[in-house]
Structure formats: structure tokens, C-alpha cells
Amino acid sequence: MTSKLVVVFLLLAGSIAAVKSLHIPGFVNGKPLRYHLDGIRLPGNVAADNCANETWFSQVVDHFDSSNKDMWNQRVQVNQKFFNASITDRPLIFLMIGGEGPAEQKWVCREDYTYMKLAKYNKALVIQLEHRFFGKSYPYVKNSTMGDMSTSTLRLLTSQQALEDLAYFIKNYKFNGNIAFTNPRWIVFGGSYPGSLCAWFRADPRYSNLTLGGICSSAPLLPKLDFYEYAEVMEFAFKNWSAIQKTNCDQLITQGFAQLRQNTYTDSGRAMLNSMFNITPPLNAAMDNYDLYATNFLANIFNVFQGIDQYTFDGRDNITIGGYNIDNLCKKMLASPSDPLTGIKNVVFWDPTNSNPGPQNLDNDYYGDVSLFNQSYYDYSNYGAADIAAGRGWMWLCCGMALGWLQTTDNSNGMFNRAVNLK
Known part of the structure; x- marks a missing residue:
């Protein structure tokens, strides 16, 4: 091994x-490793950032242990540029699934990206949810900014937990922290590993009723050791x-x-x-x-x-x-x-x-x-x-x-x- x-x-x-x-x-x-190299090598990329409002969502630490009542702050990026906030009944929400790295604002800011063009055309609210244990989204933190990635804590880093994070977020999200939508229409997006999460989320009967659809790109569907x-x-x-x-x-x-x-x-x-x-x-x-x-x-x-x-x-x-x-x-x-x-x-x-x-x-x-x-x-x-x-x-x-x-x-x-x- x-x-x-x-x-x-x-x-x-x-x-x-x-x-x-x-x-x-x-x-x-x-x-x-684009999360900071883009800003260092091409400062122009930074212009695509800062269009989104960064907030925090109170997330469950362990979805499979009912005795663990701990909660943690998961980073959320929201772009409401195309969205009519007065529409609270059946609003369209595009949810970009975060992957194996810090959540970059460009994914909710770059209007030349295809799904952002779709968001503009359909007047959708655009949200990116950062994956647990990446970026600033750690279930356990020491000294305010030290994310705990000890092996005993990494047991909580699984795709199953990440799927439950998505479900809990969709069920409990409130726009601007206090507005609960009526019958929101969620569409999930992801590419590569987030594409896998997207596909699994849509296919799993436990979650499929939570979203109207999904665009799951370049998504390996099965674990495979030698991915030649x-x-x-x-x-x-x-x-x-x-x-x-x-x-x-x-x-x-x-x-x-x-x-x-x-x-x-x-x-x-x-x-x-x-x-x-x-x-x-x-x-x-x-x-x-x-x-x-x-x-x-x-x-x-x-x-x-x-x-x-x-x-x-x-x-x-x-x-x-x-x-x-x-x-x-x-x-x-x-x-x-x-x-x-x-x-x-x-x-x-x-x-x-x-x-x-x-x-x-x-x-x-x-x-x-x-x-x-x-x-x-x-x-x-x-x-x-x-x-x-x-x-x-x-x-x-x-x-x-x-x-x-x-x-x-x-x-x-x-x-x-x-x-x-x-x-």
C-alpha cells in the first residue's frame, strides 16, 4: 500500500x-494552486473578486453522530447582482459546490463563465459553499485561525459529510440571514471532485428532492485507485x-x-x-x-x-x-x-x-x-x-x-x- x-x-x-x-x-x-497564485502573478484577476458578500453558515460538525451537538462556521459567498430580492416565492438559486481548495470568489463573480451567464439570464441568486476542511471552513479551530487537521479530526473529512453539509445548508439557508424563501428552486453546480459531489447529491434519493437539477461536469463517479x-x-x-x-x-x-x-x-x-x-x-x-x-x-x-x-x-x-x-x-x-x-x-x-x-x-x-x-x-x-x-x-x-x-x-x-x- x-x-x-x-x-x-x-x-x-x-x-x-x-x-x-x-x-x-x-x-x-x-x-x-490558483487560490493565491492568480493574485500574485496576475493582479488583474483580483478585479473579478469582491463582487460577493462573504457570510458564515452554522453547520453541523458530525451529521452521523447525534450525540455530537457541536456546530461550526462554514464560509458562504453570495452574489445577488442578478437577483430580485423581493421575489421570495420560488426563487432560483445556483449553488456552486466548493471543492478541494479555498473557495475563490471568481466562481461567483466571473460573468464570462457559462453558468454565470445562465445566472444572469435567469436572474438567479448565486451562492458558493466552501467544502469542510478547506479555505476557512474548519469544524474545529485553535487560536482563532488555526484549522485543526489532526488525523483524529480528519475522520470528519468525508464526501458523505460534505453531502450532508449541502443538504443541511439547502434546508436551513436564509437570505441575508433572516429571509426564508418559499419553495426555492435550487440548481447545483460542480466540476471535477465537486462535480462528483454534485452527481452523487442528485442521484441519492435522500437528497434528490432538494434540488431541481444539477450541472455536474468532469465528474468521476466511482472510486478508482489507478486513474490512468x-x-x-x-x-x-x-x-x-x-x-x-x-x-x-x-x-x-x-x-x-x-x-x-x-x-x-x-x-x-x-x-x-x-x-x-x-x-x-x-x-x-x-x-x-x-x-x-x-x-x-x-x-x-x-x-x-x-x-x-x-x-x-x-x-x-x-x-x-x-x-x-x-x-x-x-x-x-x-x-x-x-x-x-x-x-x-x-x-x-x-x-x-x-x-x-x-x-x-x-x-x-x-x-x-x-x-x-x-x-x-x-x-x-x-x-x-x-x-x-x-x-x-x-x-x-x-x-x-x-x-x-x-x-x-x-x-x-x-x-x-x-x-x-x-x-
Whole structure:
């Protein structure tokens, strides 16, 4: 089992490297550490925030233990821009389900997002409910801002509890704290893990009568340990794009990852990679548990391609709209047609907001990165700490709660050459 859990640690460790150096965008299983990096890298994104009113909802700590009477404050973001507050009978409410990270206001503020266009057209009230144990929504808190993520408390972090949170919220929500709607029409929204919650909420007969409908996007419906299908979809996107543009970008990526993995396991190859990527600490076969460092390095590279691929099409923001996408990734690969490794390096160190980023290095301190997830308390008032806490929470959902969804490259097509395998 330990070897299987390594995949989660590797993907998370690649994300923490990004927090230390903005040259490498950070991703946790395909979802970026966007909660503060957007504001740092592209201040324009902040303009999409602050349209919503942040409030707190008194939520049940443990829905499955009637003897536990504890309550906690769950963060709620409300945008009433399109809503006619005088309509209290059968109002339409769009509920965005929070996921494995702090609730970003852009999801209730960005009017160019499809569901926000629907909200405007239908004059809906838009609400986002932050997931328990993420952002500022902790059932137990110490010293006002220290969220309790000890293992004894993480037993309360389950998708079952999250579904009950949604149900309790819908049943008890009051607009502006004191207005109870009559026969409100709730529509739930979610993508990726929140998409799974959305689908489970709609399908479960205990909850299905609480909502009129749901749009549940990119939603894995069943737990699965080796989730190699994610990489297959990535490959399809690169191959399809290459076919449309009539280029061999997909072939160059395949060749580059094959060379990358091969060089990771030879002395001369490691020396070349250390020089090319300025890997810190350098890859060295004499390291204890070298395979962890090697796979961590490969996962760091894969995560960059993973994030650009997914967010070319989904959850777009100023970075991707501004050119951080598959089209420009392929242009970087095609600029070195006889040297795909250089193309990969140029993608990894690509900073769309800075044409002269200075010294470039790839942080690959596996144990140092993983140690950040060993804490029991995180200061959620600190953006960096909140992101790290989200990594610990997501790790718990994948492993402790056994959702799995470990995004490996063990698929048969082989574009990424088993860079991140399960074992």
C-alpha cells in the first residue's frame, strides 16, 4: 500500500515546489494552486473578486453522530447582482459546490463563465459553499485561525459529510440571514471532485428532492485507485490539437518524455538533466530512496503539461486566455524539432507573465516538500499555509477516505512513458 500512496505524495510535492518558485505552475492532481497564485502573478484577476458578500453558515460538525451537538462556521459567498430580492416565492438559486481548495470568489463573480451567464439570464441568486476542511471552513479551530487537521479530526473529512453539509445548508439557508424563501428552486453546480459531489447529491434519493437539477461536469463517479484515464484524455487533447494544426507536437511530447525517463536512470543522463533543469537537490543515484526523487522529478514535469492541458479548456482565467495554453505549448515544442527535451525544458520554465524570469531551477526536495503536509494545524489566514492545508486535505480524501483517483501515466497509449506510475 505504501508504494501506491507515493503517487499522491509525488503529485502534491510537485505542487509545493511551485509555491517556492513561481517558474513552475503548481497543480494538485490537475487542479492548480490558483487560490493565491492568480493574485500574485496576475493582479488583474483580483478585479473579478469582491463582487460577493462573504457570510458564515452554522453547520453541523458530525451529521452521523447525534450525540455530537457541536456546530461550526462554514464560509458562504453570495452574489445577488442578478437577483430580485423581493421575489421570495420560488426563487432560483445556483449553488456552486466548493471543492478541494479555498473557495475563490471568481466562481461567483466571473460573468464570462457559462453558468454565470445562465445566472444572469435567469436572474438567479448565486451562492458558493466552501467544502469542510478547506479555505476557512474548519469544524474545529485553535487560536482563532488555526484549522485543526489532526488525523483524529480528519475522520470528519468525508464526501458523505460534505453531502450532508449541502443538504443541511439547502434546508436551513436564509437570505441575508433572516429571509426564508418559499419553495426555492435550487440548481447545483460542480466540476471535477465537486462535480462528483454534485452527481452523487442528485442521484441519492435522500437528497434528490432538494434540488431541481444539477450541472455536474468532469465528474468521476466511482472510486478508482489507478486513474490512468486522466492521462488518456490529456493525450487525446494533444493528439487532436496536433491533427487540427497539422503538426507533430504530440510526437515531440512522446519523444521528449521517453528521453526524459531514460535519462533519469543513467549516470550521464542524470548529469545532463541536472544541468538542463538545475534540479535542486541534484538527481544522484546514491540518494536514499532514489526512486522517490526520480519519480518526483518526472511528476513535476508531467504536472506542468497536465495543468496547461486541462486549463486550456476548463476553468479558464487571465493566464490561459492570455496564452498559457496548448497552442503555445506546442509552439515551444515545435521550436526545437530535433531536440524535444529542450522543448520540454522551455515549457517547464515558461512564465507567461515574465519574459525574463531570471535564474531557473526545479525544486525537487521530495522529503522537504512532503514534510509540509505533516502538520496538524494550519493558519488559514495565510494563503500559502491554506494551500498546503488543502494538499493535506486532498491527500486524506484520496487515501484516507479511499477515493483513489491517483492520476498516473500507466495508460497503454504511452505519450508520457509511464513517468508517474502507481508502483
